[in-house]
Amino acid sequence: MERELELELELELEMLSEDELKDLHRQVAEPLRAGTPAVVPLDLDDAGARTLWRACELCSFLDHRIDNPAMPLDPRAMTAGDIDAWSSRLLLPGERISDPRESDWYRSYWILVDGERIGTIALQVWDWGWAGPHLGFASLYVFPERRRRGHAKRLLTRLFAAMEQVGLSALRLETDWLWQPAVRLYLDCGFAVANWKHVLSLVRWRELPTPRVRVQQARIELLRESDQTPIFSAARDGEQLRWHDHHTEAEREDRANLQRWEPTLALWLATHGWPLIRSERTWADRLRWMDAGMPEGLAHKIQLWEAYARHHGLPVRTPRIPGLSYPSWEALS
Structure with a gap:
């Protein structure tokens, strides 16, 4: 065997x-x-x-x-x-x-x-x-x-x-968080986030549904393809993110469904200038999601990417994330 x-x-x-x-x-x-x-x-x-x-x-x-x-x-x-x-x-x-x-x-x-x-x-x-x-x-x-x-x-x-x-199996690319028009183009064209290990790695899988995101004034939702109901939803509470998981019990037990949609919704939130930090506890755990995962991992990568650009004298024209500090490259290093 x-x-x-x-x-x-x-x-x-x-x-x-x-x-x-x-x-x-x-x-x-x-x-x-x-x-x-x-x-x-x-x-x-x-x-x-x-x-x-x-x-x-x-x-x-x-x-x-x-x-x-x-x-x-x-x-x-x-x-x-x-x-x-x-x-x-x-x-x-x-x-x-x-x-x-x-x-x-x-x-x-x-x-x-x-x-x-x-x-x-x-x-x-x-x-x-x-x-x-x-x-x-x-x-x-x-x-x-x-x-x-x-x-x-x-x-x-x-x-x-x-x-x-x-x-x-897929159509893939890598792009830079600081290239906001390109990032928004790819999200609008149905790309999902594979990871943010070094840069933004985006993918459209042939055999997986295209992520559908509904943006409202007080709520952003990532939807099921079948009935347009939310898999995840996010709301703002001042500078804090309220994150809701709407998976059914059957979906949680489906081991064949390995697609993780959390990174994709996190990037949508970031491009709209929404909070990415749910609590002090989840922010303290941000290194757990340095390659992909929950929004705090992306928030930390944004700190690094933008600090590195400023360190080299490049302009940074990206949404400001509520509740996120922007230390210098020297401080982060």
Whole structure:
């Protein structure tokens, strides 16, 4: 019996080969060439195209770090020297805008509408040995004059459909808490929180329901897909959070349902500037949820992320969380 369990575990953790992952990537990417928005590969032999793609990648950072976000920089006006200058000024330690030819992580693409470039995205099929292979994306950027027209939402819908068609497990990305427009976009598009271990890791699972959140003046609820009744709800009591768990007894005993919705509701609360701390006792226990879990874990990560940004002179334009202090990076370190 023990050997049978070991074999089952080995099969469950067996990862796809590089060739199998490449074939899955092709199956995802090929249909995306048609339709709107279209996704077409970057010509890696075109030096000018690579420079523009790098400039777009850089501007996805700068949009959240320049003094006046209402006047974003235009990557099409940037030279290679401009990219280096802005990178040295506003990128953090460990951040780097690399040449797409050198990327082993993602493949670079243009986003097209009516045959015209409107932005960039990077795609890759990953297999981490659990939960099945998934489609990851990064470097989603849209030219300033093309924003607020629904292109990004339509693209995310197409990516999810392509992932679903191939039978991958999920659509995943990582983003920064300080990039509030992006965070709100992904929540609005049905992404859930996988974890906040280093950054915000977000996911849309193929076989799990999309989280539905109802925002009211005095209450925010995460709803069941079946009947739109709350699984969790939250209310404000001054600077304190009132958190209510509405799971039924049958739901609590369902060991097959491993999806944890608490981190997703916590992020919704944070983006709306709601309290994240339920009591002094739960705040004292916040390190228990440093990777994911209850809202106090996210509150502590927000302290760290924002202190680190301020330490490096970056602007912080995020909701202020009632009842949360904002110590310096030195104090937290």
